[in-house]
Amino acid sequence: DLSLSDIIVQLRAVRVLLAESQLATMRASVTASADPIIIADGEGDILLVNPALAHLMHGPHRSLDTLDDLAVRFDEPERVTSMLHQVLAERRPWRGELRLAARGGEPGVPVALRADPIPSFDGGLFGVVVMLTDLTERHAAEAARERLQRTILAAQRTAGATPPAPPTVEALVAAIWANASVA
Numbered sequence: 001d002l003s004l005s006d007i008i009v010q011l012r013a014v015r016v017l018l019a020e021s022q023l024a025t026m027r028a029s030v031t032a033s034a035d036p037i038i039i040a041d042g043e044g045d046i047l048l049v050n051p052a053l054a055h056l057m058h059g060p061h062r063s064l065d066t067l068d069d070l071a072v073r074f075d076e077p078e079r080v081t082s083m084l085h086q087v088l089a090e091r092r093p094w095r096g097e098l099r100l101a102a103r104g105g106e107p108g109v110p111v112a113l114r115a116d117p118i119p120s121f122d123g124g125l126f127g128v129v130v131m132l133t134d135l136t137e138r139h140a141a142e143a144a145r146e147r148l149q150r151t152i153l154a155a156q157r158t159a160g161a162t163p164p165a166p167p168t169v170e171a172l173v174a175a176i177w178a179n180a181s182v183a
Helices: 004-032 051-056 067-071 077-090 136-160 167-182
Strands: 037-041 046-049 094-099 110-119 125-134
Touching: 037 051, 037 067, 046 067, 051 125, 067 077, 067 125, 077 094, 077 110, 077 125, 136 167
Parallel strands: none
Antiparallel strands: 037 046, 037 125, 094 110, 110 125
């Protein structure tokens, strides 16, 4: 025969086990993610950082104890600090494009930063999830597209002084132009 207090104790134990299981699942998901992810508590103390962050920052991240420590890794640390403190205080997400500071003679890395508050059950702030996305390849593709567009425009201007091209050549140039715009 179980008393009411015994049942309550068992229910609490089950809740703790469920919470631990969910935490383990979340940790495994964050750790396995290819995108750099940082999880901090409601005070801005970093609780979990995945290995992808070390890869993006070209080195270990052991010195990251708080979100302020993360902010100094950017070209505009004051802006990042202000934004992260705003997320903590106002509990509203923030998204933007920033640049990690240059290190070891390498240029800084352009990144998209997303900071999302994690609300607690009592309406407060449980923590913050910060995700970074390396934009290096996207910026390189945009630069290549712009160079291609400039080259095509220059060729069209030069071609304007000469007799018109055959329709098949004009169709080819139009297709290249359309694909460059879409890319």
